Amino acid sequence: MELSRYPWLIELNEELKQFITDDIIIKVVTEDWERRQYYQLREATFRDEQKILKEDRDEQDFKALGIIAIGQMFGEHDRVIGAVRIFPDGEQAWWGGRLCVEPLYRHHHAIGKALINAAVSTAKNLGCQTFLATVQQQNERYFQKLCWDSLDTRNVANLPHVLMQAQIENYPLQHVVMQAYSYKEA
Known part of the structure; x- marks a missing residue:
């Protein structure tokens, strides 16, 4: 259906984008639409909003696994609302980075925690012994609590x-409550 013929439908769709769901899953990127939205969210956060990077993508993306939080609407995947990437650096060391959550969902503190938990736990399951990240200074305390x-x-x-x-021995974090969040293994 050609949406441009139905302006009311376009308007309704834009209004629905503002609807916040508590039905969220965490998973590794596997679908093309997930990958597109994963990069769009990263660019919106680090290039457009924070103006940290002129270009979000780098050489690490070729070997990185993207991990995403997907908001579901009525039991169906709706859109990517959180993202993080992990990538190996040698045989037992891994790095995490580009952690971001869509602005409408930043009050859901469990999304960031769930993404961090999934990132470290996934790398650990792939043989990681050391997991590192460079974290913006204002987020240091948040990570220390995790x-x-x-x-x-x-x-x-x-x-x-x-x-x-x-502290990889503490992962997966048992205190990250996933009540309304489900976690899908990589």
Whole structure:
């Protein structure tokens, strides 16, 4: 159906985008539409909103696994509302990065926690012994509460960041309550 012939339908669709759901799943990117929305959310966050990066994609994306939070509407996948990537650096070390949540869902603190839990747990299941990330300084305390240690400070994209390491023995985190969230293994 050609939507441009039905302006009321386009308007309704835009209004529905603002509807916030509590039916959320966390999974590894597998579908083309998921990958498109995964990159769109990253670009909207890091390029457009925060203006940290001129270009969001980099060489790590060729070997990275994208992990996403998908909001479901009426039991059907609706759209990507959160994202993170993980990638190997050697045989036992992995990195996480580009953690972002759609602005409408940032009050759902469990989405970020669930994405971090899935990222570290997925890497751990793939043989990771050391999981690292550079985290914006204002988020250091948030990660510490999720069993991460601060190792060093750095400047990334002219912003203060902290090099952090997950206490991998604590993952998956048992205290990350997933009541309304389901988690699909990679």
